[in-house]
Amino acid sequence: MIILGLTGSIGMGKSTATASFRRLRVPVFDADAAVHRLQQPGGRALRPIASAFPGSVVDGRLDREALRRVVLGNPEALKRLERIVHPLVRDEERRFLARARRAGERLVVLDVPLLFETGGEKRADRIVVVSAPAGVQRARVLRRRGMTEERFAAIRARQMPDAEKRRRADHVIPTGLSRRFAQAAIHRLVRRLTA
Numbered sequence: 001m002i003i004l005g006l007t008g009s010i011g012m013g014k015s016t017a018t019a020s021f022r023r024l025r026v027p028v029f030d031a032d033a034a035v036h037r038l039q040q041p042g043g044r045a046l047r048p049i050a051s052a053f054p055g056s057v058v059d060g061r062l063d064r065e066a067l068r069r070v071v072l073g074n075p076e077a078l079k080r081l082e083r084i085v086h087p088l089v090r091d092e093e094r095r096f097l098a099r100a101r102r103a104g105e106r107l108v109v110l111d112v113p114l115l116f117e118t119g120g121e122k123r124a125d126r127i128v129v130v131s132a133p134a135g136v137q138r139a140r141v142l143r144r145r146g147m148t149e150e151r152f153a154a155i156r157a158r159q160m161p162d163a164e165k166r167r168r169a170d171h172v173i174p175t176g177l178s179r180r181f182a183q184a185a186i187h188r189l190v191r192r193l194t195a
């Protein structure tokens, strides 16, 4: 089974790329979605977050806004949050891979925003990076509801620069042109890897 690590900075088109992989029937593990699941009512991250960040969980629900305000611009608090969340995400990832192996899959995708930052290069056989020019990225991200310059800057500061990601990638999918162009590149990649 070939494990394809998919990454890219915020707004570069990871979710859009994973939709293309799924359309080609390639199973995808989405780390951001796993974070959200783990933080949902009843999720395994809730209890440790509640004790590390008093007041962030109210009536069994995580107040993401409140937690975001606490960790935004506070590297020490973010580290504490990551030390709780990342091992749980890795655990989910391992389960996903085990299920895929049992199902006899030939190719799977790990969509992990912090793939390089968390040593994901070692877990994947090949790395795909989605990338668009900085101006395009910025416009896309700032269009989102609730996004501010400050949040965008804080997230970017936590992520490896795009140029460095591209340098380390085995394949770069350009997402600054059109969806059709990016999808065609993904199609060719999947065909090549499963040939």
Ligand SMILES: CC(C)(COP(=O)(O)OP(=O)(O)OC[C@H]1O[C@@H](n2cnc3c(N)ncnc32)[C@H](O)[C@@H]1O)[C@@H](O)C(=O)NCCC(=O)NCCS
Pocket: 010, 011, 031, 032, 035, 064, 065, 067, 068, 071, 078, 081, 082, 085, 086, 089, 112, 113, 114, 155, 158, 159
């Ligand atoms: C702080 C939290 C509660 C804020 O939630 P919120 O709904 O506002 O944001 P969301 O999770 O949708 O993330 C928004 C964007 O920021 C990126 N991002 C989130 N956390 C981080 C981080 N620690 N470092 C770099 N980028 C991050 C995400 O990939 C996404 O592109 C949440 O992001 C969180 O729990 N983060 C810690 C877990 C983590 O490291 N996630 C990164 C993916 S594994």
Ligand SMILES: Nc1ncnc2c1ncn2[C@@H]1O[C@H](COP(=O)(O)OP(=O)(O)OP(=O)(O)O)[C@@H](O)[C@H]1O
Pocket: 008, 009, 010, 011, 012, 013, 014, 015, 016, 017, 032, 113, 140, 174, 175, 176, 177, 178, 179, 180, 182, 183
């Ligand atoms: N190939 C593409 N061509 C044109 N627009 C695109 C392309 N890929 C993504 N987009 C647009 O860019 C925006 C961000 O895409 P997407 O949500 O896939 O990024 P992301 O990397 O998953 O973001 P995040 O890091 O926040 O999870 C969306 O509005 C999407 O419609």
